[in-house]
Structure formats: structure tokens, C-alpha cells
Amino acid sequence: MINKRYLPPAIVGTFIKNLPKGSKVKTIGYSVQKRPISLVSIGVGNTKILLWSQMHGNESTTTKALFDFIPWFLDSSQQAYQKKFTLNIILQLNPDGASAYTRLNANSVDLNRDALKVSQPESKALQNTYNSFKPDYCLNLHGQRTLFSAGEMGQPASISFLAPSADMSRTLTPARIIAMKCIVAIFKGLENDLPDQIGRYDDTFNPNCVGDRFTLLGTPTILFEAGHFPGDYQREVTRTLILKSFKFFFNALLVDKNIYNVNEYLNIPENSKDFVDLLVKEVNIIDQGTLFKSQHLGVRYEEKLVNGEIYFIPFAAVYGDEIEFNAHRTITLPSDLKNIPVIFEVDKPIQIKEFSELFSIKL
Ligand SMILES: [Zn+2]
Numbered sequence: 001m002i003n004k005r006y007l008p009p010a011i012v013g014t015f016i017k018n019l020p021k022g023s024k025v026k027t028i029g030y031s032v033q034k035r036p037i038s039l040v041s042i043g044v045g046n047t048k049i050l051l052w053s054q055m056h057g058n059e060s061t062t063t064k065a066l067f068d069f070i071p072w073f074l075d076s077s078q079q080a081y082q083k084k085f086t087l088n089i090i091l092q093l094n095p096d097g098a099s100a101y102t103r104l105n106a107n108s109v110d111l112n113r114d115a116l117k118v119s120q121p122e123s124k125a126l127q128n129t130y131n132s133f134k135p136d137y138c139l140n141l142h143g144q145r146t147l148f149s150a151g152e153m154g155q156p157a158s159i160s161f162l163a164p165s166a167d168m169s170r171t172l173t174p175a176r177i178i179a180m181k182c183i184v185a186i187f188k189g190l191e192n193d194l195p196d197q198i199g200r201y202d203d204t205f206n207p208n209c210v211g212d213r214f215t216l217l218g219t220p221t222i223l224f225e226a227g228h229f230p231g232d233y234q235r236e237v238t239r240t241l242i243l244k245s246f247k248f249f250f251n252a253l254l255v256d257k258n259i260y261n262v263n264e265y266l267n268i269p270e271n272s273k274d275f276v277d278l279l280v281k282e283v284n285i286i287d288q289g290t291l292f293k294s295q296h297l298g299v300r301y302e303e304k305l306v307n308g309e310i311y312f313i314p315f316a317a318v319y320g321d322e323i324e325f326n327a328h329r330t331i332t333l334p335s336d337l338k339n340i341p342v343i344f345e346v347d348k349p350i351q352i353k354e355f356s357e358l359f360s361i362k363l
Pocket residue numbers: 056059141142143
């Protein structure tokens with residue numbers, strides 16, 4: 001049972017090997033470092049859906065949700081879905097990035113900025129699959145950092161969505177409208193689990209992004225961003241919410257989508273970068289040799305892979321008498337630590353041994 005952030009390709013390999021007999025699996029290409037990229041095909045229906053996860057290698061939550069979703073879909077109780085849909089699922093498009101726990105592939109290319117150039121083997125595998133499968137819908141599955149709030153100074157954006165634009169003027173093309181209506185269906189389904197915790201991504205058109213490209217080509221495409229649920233740094237709560245989102249999406253395809261309104265999509269709050277992981281009160285800060293007493297310090301964690309485990313390393317992000325950020329956790333520095341100043345260096349981790357227990361995440 002995989003329940004952490006790090007999801008190396010071997011785990012996907014084991015999952016695929018243990019799929020029930022009759023599941024169709026094929027290799028659609030090889031990564032820069034020659035790892036296989038696998039496509040799982042399930043269902044026999046006429047409505048075709050292409051899903052891919054982890055084109056950014058360190059965004060494992062949606063892959064974990066697919067580990068839950070695929071057996072659910074294949075269960076004999078889901079025959080209605082199996083007859084209606086054919087799903088082509090690329091589990092972990094960027095296995096090299098997944099192995100190294102990086103966003104980029106092994107050539108340091110962001111695969112979600114390679115839609116026009118198609119310069120990377122992983123991009124070719126995706127686009128060849130798109131071209132031959134000719135999906136009716138695409139689900140582009142990602143993860144987002146802890147800094148996002150749903151709306152300005154809102155709640156944590158535990159999940160975000162985007163119906164990508166197809167042109168600079170962000171026209172509501174038929175494909176885009178369908179994607180928006182599907183997102184409204186998912187939003188309504190999740191509302192009770194996530195009141196005020198669902199965000200909408202900025203829809204500035206970028207022809208290099210895969211979702212924008214496929215929308216331009218006329219396929220309704222939905223970007224999923226698995227985000228931070230309070231306290232859930234392993235993203236296991238978000239994993240269950242993504243699984244629910246998939247179910248709400250497929251359910252929406254079985255009903256008349258005209259019951260959903262594009263305006264309800266536009267009313268979903270836009271993501272804003274308003275969170276730090278930790279707010280520490282009453283800290284003395286030294287910034288370029290000057291001491292600032294009793295400050296508020298905003299700390300962000302960066303994930304680091306060490307010996308197969310992800311560690312969350314604290315970095316000083318911002319400080320001041322007050323800071324204009326929400327925080328996932330707030331503490332006041334205990335009095336015996338107040339005399340230890342933090343040297344403010346944006347790109348260096350905070351390495352004060354007396355603080356290490358206090359600043360660490362309880363995983
Ligand atoms: Zn991503």
C-alpha cells in the first residue's frame with residue numbers, strides 16, 4: 001500500500017503487473033532514461049477518455065488516485081460505466097521525473113510546455129496516443145503546492161480545476177464550454193467535502209501547454225490540480241477527493257450537461273498565492289546584518305528526496321511586523337528560543353537545531 005508522496009516507477013510497474021486478467025496494457029514509448037511509459041485501457045464503450053498523470057514527476061497524488069479508481073472501475077458492479085466508456089490511462093507520463101522527484105523530465109524540460117515543439121519522447125508518447133485514440137475528453141492530472149488559496153486570502157485550494165483556453169481572447173469554444181460544465185458537476189459533487197476549498201486556475205492561453213493544445217484541437221480537456229488539505233502533507237486526503245472527482249466526472253457524462261451552467265464555473269474562486277506553510281510569531285530576524293526584533297516569519301517547506309523518502313525542509317519565505325499571508329500552521333516561538341535569531345536567506349534552508357523539532361511536520 002503506497003501512502004506517501006514518493007511514487008517511483010517500480011510501484012507503477014507492480015500495480016500494472018497486478019491488474020486483473022483481461023486488462024489491456026501496452027508500452028507507448030520510453031522516457032529519456034529509457035523507462036517504459038505504460039498505457040492501461042479499460043472499458044469497451046463508445047465514449048473515449050484519455051487520462052494522464054505525473055507529466056510533472058513530483059506530482060504523485062493523482063497517480064495514487066488512479067490506483068484506487070482503476071480497480072473501482074473494473075469491479076463487476078460498474079458494468080454500466082464499462083459499457084459506456086473506453087478509458088486510456090497513462091500512469092506516470094514522466095517516469096524519470098517521478099524517480100528523481102522532479103517536475104521536469106531528465107532533459108530538464110517541462111513536458112507541459114512542450115505541446116507545440118513535441119521535442120521530448122514523453123511528449124511524443126502522449127501526442128501519438130492522443131492522435132490515434134481520438135478521445136472525446138481528456139483529463140490532465142497534476143498536483144499543486146501548498147501556497148494556493150481558493151480566492152484571495154481564502155481557504156487552502158485543496159483541489160483546483162481549469163478548462164484551458166483555446167486562444168488569446170479566451171473564447172468559450174464548444175470544447176471549453178463542455179469542460180467547464182464537467183468542472184461545475186465535479187465542483188457541486190465535492191462542495192460538502194470541501195466548502196470554499198476548490199479553486200480555479202488562471203486561464204491565460206499558452207499554446208505550449210498540453211491542455212490548451214488539446215482544447216484548441218476541439219477536445220474538452222480538464223486540468224485537475226491535487227492540492228493541500230490542512231495537515232495532509234502526504235496528500236492521502238486529497239487522493240480520496242480526487243477519486244471522488246473522477247466519479248463525479250464520469251457521472252456527469254451520463255446526464256444532460258445542460259443542467260450545468262458556465263457561469264457557475266466562472267464563479268469558482270480563482271487561485272491566489274496566499275499561503276505559507278508555517279507562521280512563526282515573535283522571532284528575531286537578522287537580514288543583511290540588521291536585527292529585527294519580534295517579527296512574524298513565514299516559512300515554506302520544500303520537498304527533498306533522500307534515500308527514497310521525501311523530507312519537508314523549512315525555508316524562510318517572508319517576514320515583517322505582520323505578514324499578508326494565511327498559514328497552514330501558526331506557532332509562537334517558546335521563550336527559551338526567542339534569543340536565537342533566524343538569518344533571513346531566501347534560498348537557504350533554516351538549519352537551527354533548536355528549531356528543528358518545532359518546525360518539522362508531523363507526518
Ligand atoms: Zn503539474
